[in-house]
Amino acid sequence: MLTRRSLLTLAGTLACSWKFVTADAAPAAAANAARTLLSPDEPAAKAIAYAELAAKVDPKTNPTWRRGQSCATCDLIEFGTGRARGCSILPGRLVLGTGWCKAWKLRGS
Numbered sequence: 001m002l003t004r005r006s007l008l009t010l011a012g013t014l015a016c017s018w019k020f021v022t023a024d025a026a027p028a029a030a031a032n033a034a035r036t037l038l039s040p041d042e043p044a045a046k047a048i049a050y051a052e053l054a055a056k057v058d059p060k061t062n063p064t065w066r067r068g069q070s071c072a073t074c075d076l077i078e079f080g081t082g083r084a085r086g087c088s089i090l091p092g093r094l095v096l097g098t099g100w101c102k103a104w105k106l107r108g109s
């Protein structure tokens with residue numbers, strides 16, 4: 001049975017949780033806003049064989065690529081969970097979670 005006390009406790013817990021979520025997301029969103037999306041046509045992208053769609057990487061030209069590898073599964077992807085996220089080897093830039101490059105690194109390795 002819900003009592004007035006349990007409702008107040010629940011409301012306090014939800015308020016604290018919301019503060020935590022928004023405090024965590026705000027810096028990541030601000031950092032992302034200052035970055036620009038990497039184009040596969042740029043020299044920096046070509047140097048690492050970056051592609052926006054990992055599923056379309058040609059294994060003949062990129063023999064290290066394996067099914068399941070993408071920026072979203074790479075250890076070098078940075079903060080956030082959005083479509084475009086930071087990459088630790090590309091300062092100031094964003095990559096797509098669907099992308100891939102030859103610097104892909106297994107998480108936790």
Ligand code: SF4
Nearest residue numbers: 071074076087101104
């Ligand atoms: S290092 Fe990882 S996150 Fe960065 S572009 Fe390459 S595959 Fe994507």
